[in-house]
Amino acid sequence: MILPSLLAQAAEAAHSVAATATEHSASGNTFGIEAKYLALQFFSFSIVLLVLYKFALKPLTATMDERSHKIADGLRAAEDMKVKMAESEKKQADLLKSSQAEATAVLNEARATAKALVEKAQTEAASKADEFLKRAEANLANERAKLIAEVRAEATNLVVATVAKVLATELNDSDRSRFNAAAQRELTRSN
Amino acid sequence: MAKEDQKLRQQAQRLASLSLDSTGQVSPARVSAVLSSLAARTVAPLKQRALLKQYEAAVKRELGRSQVIIEHSGPIADDTAAIIAASFSTKTGRVISAVTKPNDSLLAGIRVILGDHVYDASAKARLDRLAAAS
Numbered sequence: 001m002i003l004p005s006l007l008a009q010a011a012e013a014a015h016s017v018a019a020t021a022t023e024h025s026a027s028g029n030t031f032g033i034e035a036k037y038l039a040l041q042f043f044s045f046s047i048v049l050l051v052l053y054k055f056a057l058k059p060l061t062a063t064m065d066e067r068s069h070k071i072a073d074g075l076r077a078a079e080d081m082k083v084k085m086a087e088s089e090k091k092q093a094d095l096l097k098s099s100q101a102e103a104t105a106v107l108n109e110a111r112a113t114a115k116a117l118v119e120k121a122q123t124e125a126a127s128k129a130d131e132f133l134k135r136a137e138a139n140l141a142n143e144r145a146k147l148i149a150e151v152r153a154e155a156t157n158l159v160v161a162t163v164a165k166v167l168a169t170e171l172n173d174s175d176r177s178r179f180n181a182a183a184q185r186e187l188t189r190s191n
Numbered sequence: 192m193a194k195e196d197q198k199l200r201q202q203a204q205r206l207a208s209l210s211l212d213s214t215g216q217v218s219p220a221r222v223s224a225v226l227s228s229l230a231a232r233t234v235a236p237l238k239q240r241a242l243l244k245q246y247e248a249a250v251k252r253e254l255g256r257s258q259v260i261i262e263h264s265g266p267i268a269d270d271t272a273a274i275i276a277a278s279f280s281t282k283t284g285r286v287i288s289a290v291t292k293p294n295d296s297l298l299a300g301i302r303v304i305l306g307d308h309v310y311d312a313s314a315k316a317r318l319d320r321l322a323a324a325s
Binding site: 152153155156157160163164167168171173175176177179180181182183184186187188 | 263264265266267268271274275278295298299300301303310312313314315318319321322325
């Protein structure tokens with residue numbers, strides 16, 4: 001890249017010098033400048049330039065290009081790393097966010113389940129308590145009715161036994177005769 | 192076995208009905224005639240004995256249907272037995288005789304027994320009904 005531009009600049013300078021020399025020679029005034037010496041110097045300068053280009057400028061240019069490539073690669077790698085880091089951070093942030101959302105959902109679900117269980121247990125306990133109370137009340141009523149019936153039967157039996165004893169001792173023949181007459185009327189009427 | 196017993200009972204019942212006179216009462220003469228005819232039969236002794244037992248039970252039932260037992264506690268009027276017998280005769284359509292029997296456990300009142308039926312108008316029966324109703 002650099003060599004062609006240098007050669008072009010050297011050729012341009014040689015042409016301008018040759019043109020100046022021709023003008024001076026045409027006018028007859030050369031100012032001590034010979035065209036053949038000038039051409040020779042141009043040739044030797046070109047050789048020096050060529051050698052310099054071959055053994056100094058070219059390796060230096062190659063080294064600089066290589067370093068430039070390395071620097072560019074390093075910058076590109078740094079940019080890539082930066083992009084990857086950003087992506088990774090974004091992924092981590094997204095993951096953290098989704099994990100937090102999931103954890104919140106699980107927590108809410110656990111709370112709802114616990115609340116439902118507590119409410120269910122309370123409802124069942126209340127239902128069982130009501131049922132137990134009703135059963136106890138029914139049992140109590142049954143026991144009370146049974147007790148009343150037993151007391152009534154006992155009292156009736158006692159009264160009947162007492163009346164039987166009283167009748168057996170207190171009724172005289174006159175009373176029995178009247179009762180028998182009534183019984184006879186009852187039996188003959190019913191028949 | 193059960194069929195044979197039933198057959199014997201039916202046979203005894205027929206013999207008992209033959210032992211009744213025109214008023215529906217057991218006639219001793221007819222009973223004698225039935226027994227004579229049974230004695231004339233040539234039947235196995237065990238079977239004959241079973242038939243006689245069934246006949247005896249049937250005659251007793253017929254006698255019970257023709258007679259009321261009047262149990263009473265305390266004195267009853269002289270015509271009470273006759274009135275009750277006449278009442279039951281009217282109801283059953285056969286001549287019913289009456290037998291009185293004192294029973295102080297009745298406390299007061301009358302109990303009439305006719306065959307398997309009991310008509311109780313005693314104080315004890317009323318008290319028993321009162322106790323049973325409670």
